[in-house]
Amino acid sequence: MQAIQKIYLFDRKFDLSVRVILQWERSLIILGQKSRKTLFYLVRTLIVTNPYQKLQQRFKTLGKELTPSVLSDAQTYLGEWLQEHSQTLAKRRQLEFNGTLMQWFHWYLPADGRHWQTLKEQARELAAAGITALWLPPAYKGVGGGMDVGYGIYDLFDLGEFDQKGSIRTKYGTKDEYIAAIQIAKQAGLNIYADVVFNHRMGGDAEEEFEAIPFDFSDRNRQIGDIRQVKSWTKFNFPGRGEQYSSMKWSWWHFDSVDYNSHDPSYKAVFRMKDKSFETKVDLSQGNYDYLMGCDLDMNHPEVRGELKYWGEWIINTTGVDGFRLDAIKHINGDFLVIGWITWKRNSSATYLQ
Ligand SMILES: [Ca+2]
Numbered sequence: 001m002q003a004i005q006k007i008y009l010f011d012r013k014f015d016l017s018v019r020v021i022l023q024w025e026r027s028l029i030i031l032g033q034k035s036r037k038t039l040f041y042l043v044r045t046l047i048v049t050n051p052y053q054k055l056q057q058r059f060k061t062l063g064k065e066l067t068p069s070v071l072s073d074a075q076t077y078l079g080e081w082l083q084e085h086s087q088t089l090a091k092r093r094q095l096e097f098n099g100t101l102m103q104w105f106h107w108y109l110p111a112d113g114r115h116w117q118t119l120k121e122q123a124r125e126l127a128a129a130g131i132t133a134l135w136l137p138p139a140y141k142g143v144g145g146g147m148d149v150g151y152g153i154y155d156l157f158d159l160g161e162f163d164q165k166g167s168i169r170t171k172y173g174t175k176d177e178y179i180a181a182i183q184i185a186k187q188a189g190l191n192i193y194a195d196v197v198f199n200h201r202m203g204g205d206a207e208e209e210f211e212a213i214p215f216d217f218s219d220r221n222r223q224i225g226d227i228r229q230v231k232s233w234t235k236f237n238f239p240g241r242g243e244q245y246s247s248m249k250w251s252w253w254h255f256d257s258v259d260y261n262s263h264d265p266s267y268k269a270v271f272r273m274k275d276k277s278f279e280t281k282v283d284l285s286q287g288n289y290d291y292l293m294g295c296d297l298d299m300n301h302p303e304v305r306g307e308l309k310y311w312g313e314w315i316i317n318t319t320g321v322d323g324f325r326l327d328a329i330k331h332i333n334g335d336f337l338v339i340g341w342i343t344w345k346r347n348s349s350a351t352y353l354q
């Protein structure tokens with residue numbers, strides 16, 4: 001258990017910023033602002049018991065002007081107070097501090113490969129403005145290569161490192177830039193959340209044939225035709241990456257449904273692989289919302305579960321992210337995420353997940 005990591009006081013151009021950084025278990029909590037008044041407000045948000053009032057009393061003895069000497073005294077007071085009450089603070093829940101998470105991207109960002117670079121440049125400014133955590137976009141290669149927002153996921157292990165889908169970099173930059181940006185952002189005191197797209201895959205490298213049953217797009221419980229031979233882009237060989245980081249190649253049996261049949265492209269249906277079922281514990285829109293798009297992962301397949309678990313460790317160890325934002329969870333078996341993946345991560349990972 002660690003209570004205090006650092007107290008920062010620094011002068012940025014025309015404003016002075018005070019930032020108090022506590023280490024809460026393994027997560028950073030950042031309180032920051034520009035004025036003494038705001039500093040007092042932030043400290044008051046911590047106040048629920050007498051120890052805080054003692055600190056407040058000491059602040060009241062400071063002058064009205066935000067001078068370097070006042071900041072220096074504030075730093076001293078905070079430092080002493082935090083040391084004195086570190087045990088009490090460490091018992092408090094992080095959520096009581098009401099951090100601010102920023103979605104640090106949007107769909108229509110220019111596909112210029114500069115987003116990670118921009119993060120490096122702006123991380124300190126974001127932290128100084130009071131942002132405590134960033135949700136970053138999916139950082140791996142999508143079917144659209146350097147143009148893909150990231151949700152058309154092709155290869156979880158290609159963070160902008162391999163020549164796949166017409167580009168080495170992703171929409172946001174290269175793997176090296178991504179990792180460097182995360183390091184800089186964490187040094188600035190920001191928590192980093194990676195976007196995790198597990199529900200589907202797109203842009204398969206080859207077509208495969210398999211037997212499947214068509215279901216109504218708007219009612220996934222309604223079979224609309226007989227079992228048939230379906231041909232679809234379900235083979236993922238990752239030729240640009242080879243077997244680096246993972247040797248798993250994906251085939252039709254790692255998925256449970258697709259929406260495209262090359263033998264009859266105009267026939268619209270959700271094709272569920274023979275002998276498979278749609279997953280339970282998903283959103284019940286359309287009768288069963290397991291299928292969303294592309295090749296829908298079969299979370300009951302042991303190789304799929306094993307690979308996603310392995311990737312979770314790999315991405316933490318590779319990038320140092322603090323936690324995850326999980327995409328499309330209403331299309332994924334809740335037991336896989338809550339009982340499976342998240343629990344694995346909590347029990348085995350060196351990083352605390354939110
Ligand atoms: Ca699904």
Ligand SMILES: [Ca+2]
Nearest residue numbers: 256296297298
């Ligand atoms: Ca599925």
